[in-house]
Amino acid sequence: MSINTIKSMIPWLFTIALVPLPLQAQTTSSVEIEDDLPIEDVQTLAEVFERIKRAYVEEVDDSTLLRNAMRGMLGELDPHSAYLDEEEFESLRESTEGEFGGIGIEVGMEDGQLTVITPIDDTPASEAGIQARDVILRIDDTSTDNLSLQEAVELMRGDPGEDVEITIMRNGEDSPRTLTLTRENIRVESVKHEILEEGYGYLRISQFQNRTGSQVQEAITDMQEDAPLEGLVLDLRNNPGGVLQSAVDVADAFLDSGLIVYTEGRLEDSDRRFSASSDTVAADVPLVVLINGGSASAAEIVAGALQDQRRAVVMGTDSFGKGSVQQVMPLGNGDGLKLTTALYYTPDGRSIQARGIEPDVEVVRGRLEVAEDSGLQLRESDLEGHLINGNEESERRRSGERTREDYQLGEALNLLKALNVLERRPAEDG
Structure with a gap:
């Protein structure tokens, strides 16, 4: 391929690039792009192409050079934009499916x-x-x-x-x-749940996949089957994010009105607003959300929405700070683009990008240990060979082991209990 051929192809390539491409989640509208291309830079690109073809120590085919150029264009934009060949495109789809x-x-x-x-x-x-x-x-x-x-x-x-x-x-x-x-x-099992103690539930979301929203509703319904929940810990620690709509669905499970998140970008349909519906499974359950430095993207959307709406107490350490939205754009040859097209904002207008969510209550990772001289008294349940009080005793022991191993979870459970004490106290005083 000669340098003159490359020069003649550049305007045609840019014309093709202006044609709207199909998206995985939404349709891209065109944006105004200047017609005048930087001719000197285009000539330099063609010259670099030609010199690599002629002088590089090993022969490189045109297709490889062009794909590398496209990878470079996207890779230098931000850490989350990328050119995906067919195999990489399929890998991304698989991880979204879990x-x-x-x-x-x-x-x-x-x-x-x-x-x-x-x-x-x-x-x-x-x-x-x-x-x-x-x-x-x-x-x-x-x-x-x-x-x-x-x-x-x-x-x-x-x-x-x-x-x-x-x-x-x-x-x-x-x-x-x-x-x-x-x-x-x-x-990846996106959602896990269990009862920590009578009336207090634990809901773990490890990743936001396509069905996470419905799985959360099923988990909450299951935990409320025997008795209403007096409190719930929503664990988003080490959750890297995932599907935006699933994050909206999870926040909607705890909110019956108000804004959840909005996005802003250059494309018309990048400016979107997501609000809660009145149909929710846990609008009034006291809620503590756990986050840490591994909580990113969709996890930060949920934590930020519940924090801004004063719906939950956010506990833990600062989150990762990925506040950008990527669209996956399939290409005609089977490859694809992952392109950052917008930033998202919490209901109060906070951008999470490179900042993260700051917890309301900072609790660092740790382990609860009881000192030998702490003065704690021996109880019947500590005696070897004591009679077991059915499921209640085994559940209490399992909960105690969990909270001793996981200090942040233990503090979240204690906070939920304190909130319930304060909630009941005015009624009891009256």
Whole structure:
């Protein structure tokens, strides 16, 4: 392909680019683009193309060069925009559906470094102790210094049963650590729930998938089957986000009116507003939302909406700060684009981008330990061989173990109990 041919193709390529493309979730409207192209820059692009073709140490075909150019155009915009070949496009679809082969880790680029956003629950990554904000230095024998985000993801994914070595550096540690993980077929269970104590429920959302909203409603209904809930802990820690509409549906489960989130961008239909409906399953249940540095994107939408609407107390540590919206645009050749098209804002107009959600009550990660000389008295339930009081006793013990292991969860449960005491006290005094 000659340099003159490339120059002659540039206006045609830009004309094609103005044709609206089909979107996964919504239709893109055209925006006004200047007709005058920077001719000098176009000539430079053509010259670079020609010199690579003629002088690079190995022969490179035209298709590879053009795809690399497109990857570069998108990769330099922001950490979340990317050109996806057919295989990468399919991988993205699989992760949205909640099943893929790998180690169960969500990553992003931060200050040019491959950084863990969060490990996914019950996966090799979480079981190996990988944490949010860990920096990944190597994947097997490949340094991550010059890898794109998508290339790194592809290296970590693979067939179940295969091992992969991950070298990480954790903030506060002097030397990196290398972990060997065995890939599994990752089936992400988006929603889990249980009763912590009588009247107090626990709802865990690990990721926002297509059916998360309906699963949350089913979980709340299930927990309310025997008795009304006196309080609920919504756990969004280490939740990397996911489908925007699912986040709206989850917030709507706790709100019966008002704005949930709005988005703003250059496209006309990027400016959207999402409001709560009056049909909700848990409009009045006292609510504590747990977040941390691994809570991102859709998780921050939910936390921000419930915080701004004064519907919940947000507890934990500052969230990740991903406040941008990506659209997935299929291309005619089977490839696709993931393009940042808007920013989202909480009901009070806060942009979460690079800032995150600040909790109402800061509680850092920890473990509750009882000192030997604490003066706690021995109880019947502590005696070896004591009679068990049916399900109530076993549930109480399980709840106690959970809250001792998870200090933030224990504090959330204590806060819910305190809120109920304050709620009942005026009526009792009267």
